Amino acid sequence: MEFHIDRNVFLEGVQKTLGIVERKSIVPILNNILIRTEEGRIKIVATNREIGLISRYDAQINIPGDITISALKLFEMIKETQDDTLQFIKNEQHQVTMKSGRAIYRISGLPADLYPQVLEVDEIPLYKVSGADLANLVRKTSFAASTDEMRANLTGVFFETEASGEDGPPRMKMVATDGHRLSSALGPVGSAGGLVLEKGIVVPRKGMEEIRKIAEAEEAVWIGVDHGMFVMKTDNLTIKVSLIDADYPDYRRVIPKNKGVLAIFSRDVLLHALRRMGVVSNENYNDVVIELSDGRMALSSNNPDVGEANDEIAVSYNGGDLTNTYNVRYVIEAIKAVDEEEVSFEINEGMKPGVIMGVGNDDYLSIVMPLKLKE
Secondary structure (H helix, E strand, O other): OEEEEEHHHHHHHHHOOOOOOOOOOOOHHHHEEEEEEEOOEEEEEEEOOOEEEEEEEEOEEEEOOEEEEEHHHHHHHHHOOOOOEEEEEEOOOOEEEEEEOOEEEEEEOEOHHHOOOOOOOOOOOOEEEEHHHHHHHHHHHHHHOOOOOOOHHHOEEEEEEEEOOOOOOEEEEEEEEOOOEEEEEEOOOOOOOOOOOOOOEEEEHHHHHHHHHHHOOOOEEEEEEEOOEEEEEOOOEEEEEEOOOOOOOOHHHOOOOOOOEEEEEEHHHHHHHHHHHHOOOOOOOOEEEEEEEOOEEEEEEEEOOOEEEEEEEEOEOOOOOEEEEEEHHHHHHHHHOOOOOEEEEEEOOOOOOEEEEEOOOOOEEEEEOOOOOOO
């Protein structure tokens, strides 16, 4: 096996696999990627059994063949090379030699026939959507998904389509929640490109993050669902993610029907203030106390193990004195997902949820449950 390939193309191709391969898997070959030559190009395959990626890149093929090799080590080697072109050679003992100018790397691989099979996706309906729209929905929601494997249905992002008005073109919609917070985002009218998901699907958070990283670099992508898999294709790449086979809770019941008091503030000003509160937080103490009075918001965080932080910012608010407590990281992540310069925070008394939105945009909202004050 021998081929020559553009260094930057190879680097990008291998880098796309790093979030998928298992770096410390008990199955060693899952640390690897499969590289196989085709006519005038190479195919790179990566999988962790939940996510599968197949990509193709132009190359000069001198001797056909295939090999599996550590994705991380190969990436590190390519990254440190400087020549524009790399020479990749595999011998009969499955040892790879990679040459770049005077630099020579040698690394052992494993036979390709040991690698798990990742099937090509053919003849399933795919729908063209904006890469930016798809990536934006993931960015605005996936952070709120649960990491608790005991609640498998909450560890993914719920993906559905929603009609815009009566029989209007469908919009993509994503929702994520961990039971303590919820984030919901709608794409533009017609953003689903004809895809209809009447019941919705639950896509694992890690898979959605890999989809986001690829989609945000593409003007358009093609998406579809088939046999328990969510599929996304670009011109040279296919990624497949196994769906979570579990019912998603009725998230609409969580959205408050009764309005609380509304505070409007500068997104960046409050983010900086909250980050100052976060400096004294840790796993055991992550509270931020928010006190509202006419025209001002006072923030305080007191961690017996670290110290205390206090700050005050100007806000548009005239609803009288009100105090509540939230997880500072949850509030920061919800506000970071807002694109507008001004943010509204609908705060309720007691244990009723707070609602965060961008001013003038109803397509995104984040709900954060208050915390009980520690005794």
